[in-house]
Amino acid sequence: MKYTYSDVDLIKFPQRYQLSSFEGRKFISSYKEARQNVLNEIKKKIHLCTFPETLQTLQKSLEVKTQKNHDRFVTENLLVFILTKSDLKENEKENRLIEKLLKNFEITKKIYSEYNYELKKQSANYEAVRNYILFSLICSKKFLVNNDLKFLNSLLKLNDIICSKINTISDPTDLLLIYYAINFELEYIKELIKKKL
Amino acid sequence: MSFGIILTPDIRSKAYIQKILQNNIKLDIILFMNDRRIEKIYSDDIVKVSKRYGFDIAKPVMNTLLENNLKFKEFSFVDINNPVLTEYIKSISVDYLIFTGGGILKHDILSSGSKFIHLHPGIVPSYRGSTCFYYSILNQNNAGVTAYIMDEKLDTGDIIYQKKFQKPTHRYLDEIFDPYIRSETLIELFKTKKLPFNDLIKQNTSVGETYYIIHPVLKHISILSCLTDG
Numbered sequence: 001m002k003y004t005y006s007d008v009d010l011i012k013f014p015q016r017y018q019l020s021s022f023e024g025r026k027f028i029s030s031y032k033e034a035r036q037n038v039l040n041e042i043k044k045k046i047h048l049c050t051f052p053e054t055l056q057t058l059q060k061s062l063e064v065k066t067q068k069n070h071d072r073f074v075t076e077n078l079l080v081f082i083l084t085k086s087d088l089k090e091n092e093k094e095n096r097l098i099e100k101l102l103k104n105f106e107i108t109k110k111i112y113s114e115y116n117y118e119l120k121k122q123s124a125n126y127e128a129v130r131n132y133i134l135f136s137l138i139c140s141k142k143f144l145v146n147n148d149l150k151f152l153n154s155l156l157k158l159n160d161i162i163c164s165k166i167n168t169i170s171d172p173t174d175l176l177l178i179y180y181a182i183n184f185e186l187e188y189i190k191e192l193i194k195k196k197l
Numbered sequence: 198m199s200f201g202i203i204l205t206p207d208i209r210s211k212a213y214i215q216k217i218l219q220n221n222i223k224l225d226i227i228l229f230m231n232d233r234r235i236e237k238i239y240s241d242d243i244v245k246v247s248k249r250y251g252f253d254i255a256k257p258v259m260n261t262l263l264e265n266n267l268k269f270k271e272f273s274f275v276d277i278n279n280p281v282l283t284e285y286i287k288s289i290s291v292d293y294l295i296f297t298g299g300g301i302l303k304h305d306i307l308s309s310g311s312k313f314i315h316l317h318p319g320i321v322p323s324y325r326g327s328t329c330f331y332y333s334i335l336n337q338n339n340a341g342v343t344a345y346i347m348d349e350k351l352d353t354g355d356i357i358y359q360k361k362f363q364k365p366t367h368r369y370l371d372e373i374f375d376p377y378i379r380s381e382t383l384i385e386l387f388k389t390k391k392l393p394f395n396d397l398i399k400q401n402t403s404v405g406e407t408y409y410i411i412h413p414v415l416k417h418i419s420i421l422s423c424l425t426d427g
Contacts (some may be wrong), residue, residue, distance in 0.1 A: 027413070
């Protein structure tokens with residue numbers, strides 16, 4: 001059997017996941033195999049470095065701004081800021097924004113390039129794969145901290161989207177980030193299976 | 198006090214109406230939104246399991262209504278916010294209507310004079326939103342149902358009754374476990390609570406968790422965890 005949830009470009013043709021059918025244990029194996037195939041492809045394309053090194057590269061490649069005085073923000077900048085900040089303390093305002101972004105993503109399956117602070121889209125562009133990668137890593141961080149399955153659920157959907165676009169991605173930083181996003185997801189799923197099955 | 202139900206041509210309505218009849222519960226009015234969709238054919242195994250849980254998944258709602266000589270008003274659409282339905286509800290003045298379908302009720306129907314009861318497969322406020330029983334099984338090895346009076350938001354209405362269930366030992370969570378836990382809660386609600394429902398519990402809408410449609414990987418782990426322990 002084949003894992004089919006990343007077969008088509010999910011940014012163009014969003015997957016709604018309604019009433020997905022039960023295929024038994026072989027479904028889990030096919031999912032793991034599909035994700036592993038993506039990891040193998042990435043390993044062929046880039047030289048791996050550690051996750052902290054990857055984040056440093058990401059920070060350097062962007063002019064990170066919080067843009068507190070503006071009524072809108074560039075999604076990528078904000079996601080990089082949240083992902084790379086060394087202060088791990090939970091921040092109420094930041095949490096609310098992540099929750100709203102997660103809700104928006106779950107309903108629309110899109111992440112727009114700019115929003116206002118009420119999270120109303122300020123741009124028509126939702127095709128920047130980096131935003132999906134960054135949000136996947138933020139969901140991963142949130143799941144690690146609070147074990148809330150809501151974040152693992154979105155993380156799986158975000159990684160489906162990313163995997164569906166993998167052949168179009170060549171930026172080494174993006175590929176490194178994807179490598180870690182998928183590895184984190186596989187690790188969480190492995191732990192959950194160990195606990196539940 | 199009058200009590201009715203709004204049925205749709207789906208599994209949940211099959212379970213609700215069959216269990217209402219089995220328990221001799223009298224309804225003052227039955228509304229049936231019926232778009233005459235083609236009935237799904239079910240395997241022998243799923244039919245057998247559904248009967249074990251107190252309803253026949255293969256029996257169309259229409260057949261149950263006709264075989265039991267029940268009076269009902271049929272609508273040719275399946276849309277709870279359809280103005281035709283709203284106008285009809287206004288004209289019949291029924292106090293409570295059980296709504297078997299999903300989705301959010303808009304202002305017009307909520308202002309029709311009736312109160313709408315929904316049976317949500319999650320213990321609120323911890324489990325609001327979609328496919329909650331899968332998450333609850335993963336988190337707590339059980340699932341629950343909340344009966345509440347619907348308002349304009351998602352799963353935030355005043356609570357009438359809540360009931361918890363052990364996770365099932367079969368694989369048909371969408372098809373059987375979900376309608377089973379909802380219909381069982383409905384029957385228990387009829388048996389334990391008296392009309393009018395005066396002891397409603399107000400929800401604190403600022404607390405709790407909202408879940409979204411479960412990803413197939415998590416869904417599989419949830420179902421497999423039922424089979425593993427079973």
